[in-house]
Amino acid sequence: MDKRALRIILFSLLCACQFAVLVWILGSALSLRFFAPVIRVECRLYDPYDPLEGRYLHLQPTKEEILLTNDRKLSEQLVDPSNGFRPRNAWVRYAPDSNGLWKPDCLFLKRPEASDGPFVPCFLKEIDSDRVLLVLPFDRYYLQEDLALKAEELLHGHFDFMPVMEISVGRKGNWAIKSLLVAGKPVENWVKEEGKTNNRAGQIQSASHSQSSIIMKTMLILSYILKIFS
């Protein structure tokens, strides 16, 4: 085999491998989106920035802890008598509550079976007397730059709009955020609608403000004229 043929084969192999990686990412994303069960998790959010990835909404699930009161065995496993608690990776199972929102329910130090219910990987940050603080992996939702800024602006300080993320969870604990809902609508649509309403309100407010300022200025000028004449 001559050098040129070898180079062509190697180049084709590289291209095929690169393409296979993309297909693998795409395949896993599609299988998650269309075939995996969906859980709904309540979260808080704000808008961070990354110079390479653009803007995204930083998500923070409202429930990031798990109680250990009923599981003495697990708490003994977590706290080593000689070294104490050491931060480590684990898996957390989710279970629905009465409102249809899912919350951390049970902790596993080894990966559970798919039949145990939807679970995701997590990091055990620290341990309190009877609860473990978790770091959950779903922490970002990518959004168009201007929409992300607007969403942050609209949601800042409004605790009545508690966003909910819909997460597809696979059999092996792999997951992907399917959508982010605010007031029952996808965040992109909600931002657009709210933005329009706010713009209209802003226009009315600014118009009324400009009218009142004209009236005030006229009154002032009149009072000066009156002073001069008096």
Place this chain on the structure above:
Amino acid sequence: MKRQREDHLRWFLSEIPALRESDTVSADTLAILEARYRAELEADSSSRTRGSRKLVFALISVIASLFIAGGVISFIAWNWHVIPIGAKSVLAILVLLIPQVAGGCFLFLSRKAATLPGREGIGILHAILFGAAMAFLGQIWQIPQDLPFFLLLWALSSLACAYLYRSVSALTLGLLLAVIMTGLQDSSGMIYLLFPLLAAAAPFAVFGRKTDSPARNVYANWIFVAATVAGLFIFVHRTEVFYAIALFPEVFAALALAGRLLEKEDIPNSRKPLRLSGSIGLCVSLCVITQTNLWDNLYFSHSFSFGIGFSLLSLFFVLLVAAVGGIQLFRERRMDSSEILILIAGILPVVLLWIATTAHLGASLESSWDYRIPQTYLIPPYFPIYLLAFGALSAGVILHMTPEKMGTNKKLLPSCLLLLAAGMPFIICRDLSFPFTFLCFPAIAFACTSVYWTGVALDVRGGGKTARNVRTLGILAVSLSVLFFTTPFSEGLTRDLYDRENLPFASIMLLIFIALPLLAAWRYRKSERRPNFVSAFYPLFMGIFAVDGLFQQQPRELAVWCDLIFMGLIAFEGFRIGISRKSLIAVNASGILLISGILARFFDESTTFLLKAAVLTACGIGLFAVNAVLAGSYRKEARNG
């Protein structure tokens, strides 16, 4: 080498009229000789010009590719909502397919496949856009990011691109990603993958190809050395302390040995990256190993046994390097008293270091044998540092006693200087128990400055190229420390400077920094070694950035002042006698770094990604167009003879 040959040929041709007048050689023979050597001179100078043009074209195409890749990434980072998810997925695949197809056509169908600029440009574009495509898909489908794994795939792909395109820029990207990946790891897991990745890059970086230019191979060597050192630092930081004892001396000894085997003797030090970094690194790592807190962490346990084992192994490598060097010296040179002095000067610090390390090992053994025994040392904890400083100073004194040999002593001198410079902060901090930051910044500034002044002192004594290299190293070190102390990591005045309100002022600054090297280049084209006014302006710009240091009310302002005074002195020297071209390049390199700092600040969150994408892509396309126009005009010029 070519330049030297050209100088010799020019000298010979200048001697011809004198030879003709003196009638020592017949006129016919002289005419034949003149014709032959003039033709050789012309061929040499034209091939050198072609080589430098190729390099410029390659550089422009790499920068253009980086711009375009930046534009594509910024375009993706806008996170388009209006484009349907399926269309975005197709776009992500196209982001990869386009450079693949372009690369394939270029490598196997185009006649220009062998051209350096093309290989470098498309190689880096292909390497970057694979990462961009993966990131794009992850974003579209909101998949969790496994950053280390992503970086590993990207690094592997970049290294493959480096081999297939024979692209040094793709190699640089691959090694950079490998180092970043190591930095993201904790003590377990993928951190060990650094070594296979470095091993994968080694054949390309270290051995190079005979068909590639020596400058390119040297650059690849430097990149490999930098990645090895940075990766090792991170690895050691993340893992156990005793790895530091084990890995650094071994790796540097291996580099030094590889340099001795692969690199030519009769080239400047800057073109011997393996040997230079190996020998300097060996000395610095030995110096760092003598830091007492490193040994403090070792108890008589398996770590301690490992430490002793590895330290003995290191000693073996050091002795091996010293033996190879010594044998070479004895075989190749006639040893007189000065040579023996130089040999002693070179070996003395290493021997003292090992005595010190072993002595301190004994001290640590005593104190760590039983934790109930109070921390008493047989010798003071900073004793090895004293020994180290004493060794380095005595080496310096011995070298100064033989000034006529200093220029020729290329191997041992940098080691001694580095020992002197690197030991300084540790001596101050360990001995006086001051907080590290309080004294370390001025100490680093002082150490950098001392390297420069040593270079000046050597130059005065006829130190030749080594002296000039040491001077350049000193200037570069001080410039980098100025940059570190002021611009990129600080907040305050400089931060306000890059806000939108101050953009006009920042733009003027930027233009000045761009104009400065251009002006310098113009002056050097006009006349070499004339009073250089450009360098006199430099401290003024440095001063503006240094004001920030003063506003921060932190001890680093001391260092800033040290550096400023130093820069002022360089300017004065340049104003008086004209500084060398290399020194000016080194000084202006820090200007270029400052430009990068300003640009990085400019491209922050206040600028939208769409604007960034447009600016970067336009710049990239513009640069490719410039390349094409220049290449066309040169081709036409060549055709017209």
